[in-house]
Amino acid sequence: MSVFNRDSDDEVARGTRALVVRADVPGPAMRDAAARLEEARGLALAIGIEVVWSDSFRVRQIKPATLFGSGQVEQIAAQAEAHGAELVIVDNPLSPVQQSNLEKAFSAKVIDRTGLILEIFGERAATNEGRLQVELAHLDYQAGRLVRSWTHLERQRGGFGFLGGPGETQIEADRRMIRDRMAKIRRELDQVTRTRGLHRARRQRAPWPVIALVGYTNAGKSTLFNRMTGADVTAQDMLFATLDPTMRQISLPGLDKAILSDTVGFVSDLPTQLIAAFRATLEEVVHADLIIHVRDISHPDTEAQRADVMQVLSELGVTPAGQGEGAEADALAPAYIEAWNKIDLLHGEARDDVLSAAARRADVVPLSAVTGEGVDALRRAVADRMTQGSKVHRLTLPAQDGASLAWLHEHGEVLGVEEQGADGATFAVSVRLSDPAYARFMARD
Missing domain, CATH: 3.30.70 (Alpha-Beta Plaits)
Structure with a gap:
C-alpha cells in the first residue's frame, strides 16, 4: 500500500516538504521539549517526508479556532511560504475546525499527530490483518471529523487522504459508506481473531509459555528479538519499523521451548482508534505468561516513555505482576521484566548510574541488543521467572x-x-x- 500516492510517482510524494510544529501547553509535563519535537520529526522522516523547518511554541491558552496564538500562526505561515512547504504537521491533536483554519492560514495541507501516525501505520502494515486494522482506525478517525470525502479516496493523493483530496462532498453518502465499510472490516477481523484464538488454544494445550516483547517505538525490541531467536525481523533505527507481530520459538535454560513475540512499538498520545484497532494484534501481550518491557535507557525521556507503555498496557487490560496493587492481582498477572537496552550508548558516570540502579532491582536486566552484552543474563532471568513455582x-x-x-x-x-x-x-x-x-x-x- 502506497501511503502517499496511489496515482502518481511515490518518490515525489515521499519527498513532500513539510514543517513540523508543536504547541507546548502548560501542565504536568514529564517530557523534554526538545526530545518531543525530535520525536515528531522522526515520525515524519519515518515515511519519507522532508522536514525543512521545525519549532515548538509555548501556548499559554489553547485557541479554539487555531490552537496557536495569532502571532504564532503568522510566524508559521511565513516559514511555510519561505521554505515552500506543501505540508504542516502539528504534533498535537487538532479539531476539524482548527485543521481547516490552519490550512487557510498556511496555504498548505495540515495534519495532526494522529493523522501522521495513521499514515505511518498505513504504510508499514505488511499483513492483510494489519492493513484492515489500520483502515478501520483511519475510518473511525475520519468518521468523527468528515474533513475529507471518503468516497473519493481512490483519487486522492495519500493512502488515507490526509495529504490531499477533493474536499467535503456527499457527506451523508460518506457517512453511510464509512459505516458499511467499518462493519465489513470488523467482521473480517473477528474471523482473524477467532483463528488466532484457535492457534492460541492449541499452544496452550501444548502448553508452551508465551513471552511478549513490548516497549516504546524504536526502543530496540526487534533487534533484541533477532538476537534472542536468530531471526531476521526488520530492525531499523526508525520509529514504527515493526507493526505486524512476529513469533518465534526459543530455548531457555531449563525450558526446552518458549514462544517469543515481537509487537508494535507504543508511542505517547497513541490514537485511541489505533488502541482499539490493534487490540487483536496485541492479544499475545494480553495472554502472555511473561512481558519483557524493552526500554531505551539512553533516551532523555526514558521515564516518560515507560509511563506511556504502562498506560497503553493498562488500556489493553494488562497489569503485569508487581506493577499493580495487591498480591491477589499479581497471582493472575503475567510476570514482568524490564530490559534496559542501549547501555552501549552510555559512558562514564551515566553508565555507572544506570548499572547501579539496575542492580538494586530484581526485575531489571541492563543490556545491549546490538552488542549482545547482557542478553545471556536476560535469558537466565526469563528462565528463572518461567520456572518459579516448579x-x-x-x-x-x-x-x-x-x-x-x-x-x-x-x-x-x-x-x-x-x-x-x-x-x-x-x-x-x-x-x-x-x-x-x-x-x-x-x-x-
Whole structure:
C-alpha cells in the first residue's frame, strides 16, 4: 500500500516538504521539549517526508479556532511560504475546525499527530490483518471529523487522504459508506481473531509459555528479538519499523521451548482508534505468561516513555505482576521484566548510574541488543521467572518407556530414577517440573 500516492510517482510524494510544529501547553509535563519535537520529526522522516523547518511554541491558552496564538500562526505561515512547504504537521491533536483554519492560514495541507501516525501505520502494515486494522482506525478517525470525502479516496493523493483530496462532498453518502465499510472490516477481523484464538488454544494445550516483547517505538525490541531467536525481523533505527507481530520459538535454560513475540512499538498520545484497532494484534501481550518491557535507557525521556507503555498496557487490560496493587492481582498477572537496552550508548558516570540502579532491582536486566552484552543474563532471568513455582513430582513409568524419560530430562530436572518391582517392569522418576511442563507431560498421548 502506497501511503502517499496511489496515482502518481511515490518518490515525489515521499519527498513532500513539510514543517513540523508543536504547541507546548502548560501542565504536568514529564517530557523534554526538545526530545518531543525530535520525536515528531522522526515520525515524519519515518515515511519519507522532508522536514525543512521545525519549532515548538509555548501556548499559554489553547485557541479554539487555531490552537496557536495569532502571532504564532503568522510566524508559521511565513516559514511555510519561505521554505515552500506543501505540508504542516502539528504534533498535537487538532479539531476539524482548527485543521481547516490552519490550512487557510498556511496555504498548505495540515495534519495532526494522529493523522501522521495513521499514515505511518498505513504504510508499514505488511499483513492483510494489519492493513484492515489500520483502515478501520483511519475510518473511525475520519468518521468523527468528515474533513475529507471518503468516497473519493481512490483519487486522492495519500493512502488515507490526509495529504490531499477533493474536499467535503456527499457527506451523508460518506457517512453511510464509512459505516458499511467499518462493519465489513470488523467482521473480517473477528474471523482473524477467532483463528488466532484457535492457534492460541492449541499452544496452550501444548502448553508452551508465551513471552511478549513490548516497549516504546524504536526502543530496540526487534533487534533484541533477532538476537534472542536468530531471526531476521526488520530492525531499523526508525520509529514504527515493526507493526505486524512476529513469533518465534526459543530455548531457555531449563525450558526446552518458549514462544517469543515481537509487537508494535507504543508511542505517547497513541490514537485511541489505533488502541482499539490493534487490540487483536496485541492479544499475545494480553495472554502472555511473561512481558519483557524493552526500554531505551539512553533516551532523555526514558521515564516518560515507560509511563506511556504502562498506560497503553493498562488500556489493553494488562497489569503485569508487581506493577499493580495487591498480591491477589499479581497471582493472575503475567510476570514482568524490564530490559534496559542501549547501555552501549552510555559512558562514564551515566553508565555507572544506570548499572547501579539496575542492580538494586530484581526485575531489571541492563543490556545491549546490538552488542549482545547482557542478553545471556536476560535469558537466565526469563528462565528463572518461567520456572518459579516448579514442583518435584514422582512419576511411575513402564521400563520400556524410554521416550517419556528422555522427555522429562529435556523439559525438567530429573532428580532420581529407581526400578520398581521384582521384575523391574516399572521405574519411579523424581523430577522437578514447572506447572505448564507437568500439564504438558500429563497431556501427552
